[in-house]
Amino acid sequence: MLDKGKIGAETEEREIAVEAGMLALFCQAVGETNPIYRDQNAARDAGYRAIPTPPTYASVLANLAPAKIDLVIGVLGADLGRMLHGEQSFTQVKPIYVGDRIRLRQRIIDIYDKKGGALEFVVLETSATNQDDELCATMRTVAVLRN
Amino acid sequence: MTIAATYREAASGAELPLLVTPPIEPLTLALFAGGSGDHNPIHLDRQFAAANGFDDVFAHGMLSMAYLGRLLSNWAPPERIREFTTRFISITPLRSVVMCSGTVAEIVTEGGLRLARLKLKTTLSDGTVTLTGEGLVQLD
Numbered sequence: 001m002l003d004k005g006k007i008g009a010e011t012e013e014r015e016i017a018v019e020a021g022m023l024a025l026f027c028q029a030v031g032e033t034n035p036i037y038r039d040q041n042a043a044r045d046a047g048y049r050a051i052p053t054p055p056t057y058a059s060v061l062a063n064l065a066p067a068k069i070d071l072v073i074g075v076l077g078a079d080l081g082r083m084l085h086g087e088q089s090f091t092q093v094k095p096i097y098v099g100d101r102i103r104l105r106q107r108i109i110d111i112y113d114k115k116g117g118a119l120e121f122v123v124l125e126t127s128a129t130n131q132d133d134e135l136c137a138t139m140r141t142v143a144v145l146r147n
Numbered sequence: 148m149t150i151a152a153t154y155r156e157a158a159s160g161a162e163l164p165l166l167v168t169p170p171i172e173p174l175t176l177a178l179f180a181g182g183s184g185d186h187n188p189i190h191l192d193r194q195f196a197a198a199n200g201f202d203d204v205f206a207h208g209m210l211s212m213a214y215l216g217r218l219l220s221n222w223a224p225p226e227r228i229r230e231f232t233t234r235f236i237s238i239t240p241l242r243s244v245v246m247c248s249g250t251v252a253e254i255v256t257e258g259g260l261r262l263a264r265l266k267l268k269t270t271l272s273d274g275t276v277t278l279t280g281e282g283l284v285q286l287d
Binding site for chain 1: 168169175179182183184187188189195198199200208209210212213214216219221224226228229230231232233234235
């Protein structure tokens with residue numbers, strides 16, 4: 001069973017630059033062809049100060065700037081092969097643009113189980129803040145462990 | 148059934164234009180692993196998947212959420228998407244074609260601004276629902 005005493009544990013703050021090339025690879029992978037995500041001129045013409053990022057990109061930034069010790073695998077000692085993604089949510093406060101430097105921090109906010117421990121759930125919250133100290137997004141992830 | 152082509156036509160009960168993806172190939176998952184930074188071998192390595200009780204690799208849940216993200220940002224500029232939430236209901240096998248759909252559940256007013264609350268879903272060709280979710284899009 002996962003140690004509920006680890007509720008409240010958090011990662012160090014990581015920082016990552018939002019890069020046009022990485023964003024283009026993500027767009028290619030998901031079939032996103034909207035020019036605002038790929039072309040600076042198209043983004044400017046649409047009224048953006050720089051290329052904006054698509055709806056789930058804050059989670060990509062969190063993946064690209066992993067914590068030194070992953071909360072679920074490292075701190076809780078869960079087995080990666082038994083882990084499934086249960087839920088994911090994004091709350092957008094301010095857009096994230098190419099050229100921004102985004103700081104990320106993740107925290108365990110809950111651990112619970114169902115079916116007598118056959119399924120365990122870890123609820124994680126991640127904040128993404130930009131170079132002007134503006135909160136851009138809050139993400140909530142539920143990881144499910146199949147025991 | 149009314150189709151709302153963009154957020155400007157949002158009305159309660161209207162549907163967003165459907166988005167249907169090409170089949171998810173192993174290459175799709177390799178590209179998505181690199182592009183999303185999620186290198187979990189369960190999506191890339193058949194032996195690892197088999198060792199963990201799966202017949203084959205399967206798609207990242209976040210790939211289907213990204214497809215729904217395309218549906219959303221085709222409909223409204225990305226800065227208008229206040230909330231975007233999904234639950235991962237079932238696994239998306241290789242070669243799946245993913246159909247992304249959305250409906251305006253209601254128009255609500257919050258702090259003097261109108262928002263569309265959307266119900267979102269991804270469905271496979273055999274009718275399996277893989278993700279359900281919600282979006283909250285600022286209309287004003």
